[in-house]
Amino acid sequence: MERTITVTVNGVTHRHEVEPRLLLVHYLREVLGLTGTHIGCDTTNCGACTILFNGRTAKSCNLLAVQANGATILTVEGLAQDGRLHPIQEAFWEEHGLQCGFCTPGMMLSALQILDRTPTPTDEEIRHGLDGNLCRCTGYQHIVNSVRSAGRRLKDAGVGAIPEAAGSPPVSAGGKGGAMRWP
Numbered sequence: 220m221e222r223t224i225t226v227t228v229n230g231v232t233h234r235h236e237v238e239p240r241l242l243l244v245h246y247l248r249e250v251l252g253l254t255g256t257h258i259g260c261d262t263t264n265c266g267a268c269t270i271l272f273n274g275r276t277a278k279s280c281n282l283l284a285v286q287a288n289g290a291t292i293l294t295v296e297g298l299a300q301d302g303r304l305h306p307i308q309e310a311f312w313e314e315h316g317l318q319c320g321f322c323t324p325g326m327m328l329s330a331l332q333i334l335d336r337t338p339t340p341t342d343e344e345i346r347h348g349l350d351g352n353l354c355r356c357t358g359y360q361h362i363v364n365s366v367r368s369a370g371r372r373l374k375d376a377g378v379g380a381i382p383e384a385a386g387s388p389p390v391s392a393g394g395k396g397g398a399m400r401w402p
Contacts, residue, residue, distance in 0.1 A: 224288040228253065229297030230384035237284045244268045246284035247294060255295035255324045259353075266352030269325035270294050274381060276332045278351075295324035297384045305382065306372035307331060307365070316365030318356035325352050330366045334380035339370055 221236040228251060235250055242261075247253045247270070259267035261280045268279040271293035298305035307327045310316065317323040326349065333340055333348035340348065345366045346359070354362060373380055 222285050222288075224285055226284075226287045226289070227291045227384075229292070229294060239283065239285050241284045242280055243270075243282040243284050243287050244279040246287070247279060247292075250284075253294050253296050257321055257324060259321065263351075264353070265322070266325040266329065267322055269328045269352065271328055271331065271381065276329050291384075293328070293382065293384050295327060298327065298382065300382060306376070307334075307369040307380070310365045310369035310372060311362075314361055314365040314368050316357065316362045322352060322354045322356075326354065326362055330362075330369060331380045333366060334370050334373060338374055338380070340366070342367070 220239070222239055223234065223236055225232060225234045227233070228247070233251060235246075237246060237250070244256055244258055247256045248258070256270055256279055257267035258280060259265035263278045263281045266278065269276050270279050271277070272279075272282070272287070273290050273292075298308055304312070305327075307330055311323060311327060316326070329349055329352050330345075333345060336348075337344055342363050345363045349359075349362065349366075369380075
């Protein structure tokens, strides 16, 4: 028997009938057409399916779509605003934090949570925060450089890391646990 869910994804509210066993990653990809959330392992090992779920990272291969009823979700497609890349996207591009790109959406969303909690993290804090996200191409140093660079960009702009569409309440720039619209 299908269940009705209502979920806000990237600032847009959706209402659908879904099978109770449908994984959230499949809902995002197949029902909403948001294919930036990748399926890598279905066991929570790789992190390619990482999203922001009510403002915190979650692996969407480990959640059922019915568990997302009433939730606010941010996927990689929701990072750019008004035609401008989010600072994390710019930093991954400029610091060569991606190669094949398969892990990149999950890495970027995990990085946002790191930067939300610690606006100027050390390399060790970045590596610890990215634990659970696997990359087979970069050797990770470029990813660490990208997160550091994004942190500097956000600090210089005076805004928080997580966009408003992620469902976190706005806080002052540089504060912990909140979202702000970046310029």
